[in-house]
Amino acid sequence: MLLHDLTIENYRSFAKYKLSNLARVNLLVGDNNCGKTSVLEAVALLASEGDMGALLRTLELREDIESIPIPGGPAYHTVYDGRSLFHFGEVAQDYDELTPIHFFSSGNDHRNLKIRVQAPTASEPAELVFTLNGSTSSSIRMDGHGRLVGPWISGMRWTPQGQESTPMFVFVPAGGLTSYDLSGLWQALLKSSREHIAIQVMRVLHEGITGIVFSPATEHRRDVLIEINGERDTLARYGAGTSSLLSIAIAIASIRNGCLLIDEIDTGLHYLRLSDMWRMVLKTAAELDVQVFATTHSLDCIRALAEAVENEPALADEVAIFRIDRRFEEAVHFGGDALSVIVNHEIEVR
Amino acid sequence: MxxxxxxxxxxxxxxxxxxxxxxxxxxxxxxxxxxxxxxxxxxxxxxxxxxxxxxxxxxxxxxxxxxxxxxxxxxxxxxxxxxxxxxxxxxxxxxxxxxxxxxxxxxxxxxxxxxxxxxxxxxxxxxxxxxxxxxxxxxxxxxEEFLCSLTSPANALFIHARHATSQARTKHAAEFPEAHRSKAELACWLAWQEEPAMTYxxxxxxxxxxxxxxxxxxxxxxxxxxxxx
Known part of the structure; x- marks a missing residue:
């Protein structure tokens, strides 16, 4: 899958918004609360082909969840706020005021995903319905408060990461995936003998890295061992940059023909490492046919991307920067071929 | 910032x-x-x-x-x-x-x-x-041509700088390219101000x-x- 463009309608803060001329690797910039993460979510939902699990995953990453105690017991239901997905959803008085969400892309691999609310009937509760390319792909129950409820087991959180051997997308939040999520993805990499790809990416930070070991039932960083020049030490002893890069490394190696979404890609990484990080991301994304959408606030991160392209000019077509600004209907596009002018002329893309 | x-x-x-x-x-x-x-x-x-x-x-x-x-x-x-x-x-x-x-x-x-x-x-x-x-x-x-056009036609020193620039070329083989004649004239004139070699x-x-x-x-x-x- 390679999206050439993306249109978002009625999703969160966007009434209608378009990104044109998407590249293999897309860096999203813009002010706080401009909607960068919403764009990542839209790509994830489109990439997931209308999988309800993807939607719940995005809500979980936002921690837009609520625990409702079940009467008479210690157990509780986890519910997700469904109304906040819709543009002006928080002020909607009734189901029919929730204007359907629409994501679509044109081109060879065009996709069309609609998310609408099916109002309740006398016998059926309200439902959030996903329609992909015209056919219903999944649905989920919605209560009278607009909350998404069930059918998952009481108290269990929805964590689909790592459950599939090659996920269609992985969403890496700022600061990285949880050790639990990483462990799931790592098991899948081991099964498909692709762990060497992740190790290769990790060499950006640790040249001598030879192995990564996840203990069974990994929950914390101390359950992850990094082997450098034959010495093993737990991930907990390394800095935030190593954890962040491990998320990127494992995520990109896991996906085939899908999308990698990375919120704040430069988190924890020294500026001198960023260019190598981009080089590895660009190379690996091309090899595995992965489309990357990442966000940043960092000028160093943009400069490093320019440096990676300058060292390998053939990559210029593989890169684009987009400034997200809700005041306009379309994201401002900077092509990879303009990166050297942007950096040398000190043009502010953010 | x-x-x-x-x-x-x-x-x-x-x-x-x-x-x-x-x-x-x-x-x-x-x-x-x-x-x-x-x-x-x-x-x-x-x-x-x-x-x-x-x-x-x-x-x-x-x-x-x-x-x-x-x-x-x-x-x-x-x-x-x-x-x-x-x-x-x-x-x-x-x-x-x-x-x-x-x-x-x-x-x-x-x-x-x-x-x-x-x-x-x-x-x-x-x-x-x-x-x-x-x-x-x-x-x-x-x-330079724009700046030259902002000198008064009665500016005797500038007229002299123009003349001197021409003389430098014809009599002393000054090497400035013809396309940069105005730049040479301007530099010449600015060299003679109270603070020699003023910038524009x-x-x-x-x-x-x-x-x-x-x-x-x-x-x-x-x-x-x-x-x-």
């Missing part, structure tokens, strides 16, 4: 920067004592004509931009043999190189360069974009140029029209 300025003028280099800055101060477009944040217009110096042509497709996209202007020279690059070449020498070829870029940017106004400069708009709701090709949107030349900016600031002559007025009118000042 500051947000990008809403209004920005882009020029070919530091000499142009200082000459234009002091012309704007003299003409009352700027008042003294303003800094980058309070100035109604920011001026950015790049490095030569090609860098401005490369800049045009990108800089207008900066956040909050309402107007952007480019001041280019109508001359070309100086080659080893003293002739001008490379990216387009002459006003018309320079304008053609610009209008090709403007067409790609979706400038909605007719792409015609008149003697009072170009002012257009990128798409129906984009920023205004303008061009002034030195010296006067018609002749071949550079900012210093000379403008010291009142050596007459900013009330028509060439300066025409440029200032373009600035005011483009930037709404």
């Amino acid at each position: 500051a947000a990008p300025p809403a209004k920005q003028l882009v020029v070919e280099g530091p000499n142009d920067y200082h000459a234009i800055l002091h012309l704007l101060l003299k003409s009352g477009v700027f008042v003294t004592g303003l800094d980058d944040q309070t100035s109604p217009l920011s001026i950015k110096a790049l490095q030569g004509k090609q860098s401005l042509l490369d800049d045009m497709p990108e800089r207008w996209k900066e956040s909050g931009r309402t107007a952007i202007g480019y001041v280019l020279d109508a001359d070309g690059y100086l080659q080893n043999d003293g002739s001008l070449s490379g990216d387009p020498p002459g006003c018309t070829p320079t304008w053609q190189a610009i209008s090709y870029r403007f067409q790609n940017l979706g400038v909605v106004d007719p792409l015609e360069l008149k003697s009072d400069g170009f002012v257009g708009q990128i798409s129906s709701n984009g920023p205004r974009i303008g061009v002034w090709i030195m010296p006067n949107n018609q002749a071949v030349g550079a900012i 900016g210093q000379a403008m600031s010291a009142g050596k140029f007459d900013f009330q002559l028509e060439p300066a007025n025409s440029f200032i009118r373009w600035i005011r029209r483009l930037f709404d000042l």
Whole structure:
């Protein structure tokens, strides 16, 4: 899958918004609360082909969840706020005021995903319905408060990461995936003998890295061992940059023909490492046919991307920067071929 | 760190920067004592004509931009043999190189360069974009020809500098290229001021140029029209 463009309608803060001329690797910039993460979510939902699990995953990453105690017991239901997905959803008085969400892309691999609310009937509760390319792909129950409820087991959180051997997308939040999520993805990499790809990416930070070991039932960083020049030490002893890069490394190696979404890609990484990080991301994304959408606030991160392209000019077509600004209907596009002018002329893309 | 300025003028280099800055101060477009944040217009110096042509497709996209202007020279690059070449020498070829870029940017106004400069708009709701090709949107030349046109015809010292420059070439084989004659004349004249070898900016600031002559007025009118000042 390679999206050439993306249109978002009625999703969160966007009434209608378009990104044109998407590249293999897309860096999203813009002010706080401009909607960068919403764009990542839209790509994830489109990439997931209308999988309800993807939607719940995005809500979980936002921690837009609520625990409702079940009467008479210690157990509780986890519910997700469904109304906040819709543009002006928080002020909607009734189901029919929730204007359907629409994501679509044109081109060879065009996709069309609609998310609408099916109002309740006398016998059926309200439902959030996903329609992909015209056919219903999944649905989920919605209560009278607009909350998404069930059918998952009481108290269990929805964590689909790592459950599939090659996920269609992985969403890496700022600061990285949880050790639990990483462990799931790592098991899948081991099964498909692709762990060497992740190790290769990790060499950006640790040249001598030879192995990564996840203990069974990994929950914390101390359950992850990094082997450098034959010495093993737990991930907990390394800095935030190593954890962040491990998320990127494992995520990109896991996906085939899908999308990698990375919120704040430069988190924890020294500026001198960023260019190598981009080089590895660009190379690996091309090899595995992965489309990357990442966000940043960092000028160093943009400069490093320019440096990676300058060292390998053939990559210029593989890169684009987009400034997200809700005041306009379309994201401002900077092509990879303009990166050297942007950096040398000190043009502010953010 | 500051947000990008809403209004920005882009020029070919530091000499142009200082000459234009002091012309704007003299003409009352700027008042003294303003800094980058309070100035109604920011001026950015790049490095030569090609860098401005490369800049045009990108800089207008900066956040909050309402107007952007480019001041280019109508001359070309100086080659080893003293002739001008490379990216387009002459006003018309320079304008053609610009209008090709403007067409790609979706400038909605007719792409015609008149003697009072170009002012257009990128798409129906984009920023205004303008061009002034030195010296006067018609002749071949550079900012030096523009500055020479701001000397009074009665300026005896400048007339002498012109004469001396010619003599230097004909009698003493001075090697300045013919295409840069105005630059040589200007340098000669500025060498003889109370502070020898004044820069263009210093000379403008010291009142050596007459900013009330028509060439300066025409440029200032373009600035005011483009930037709404």
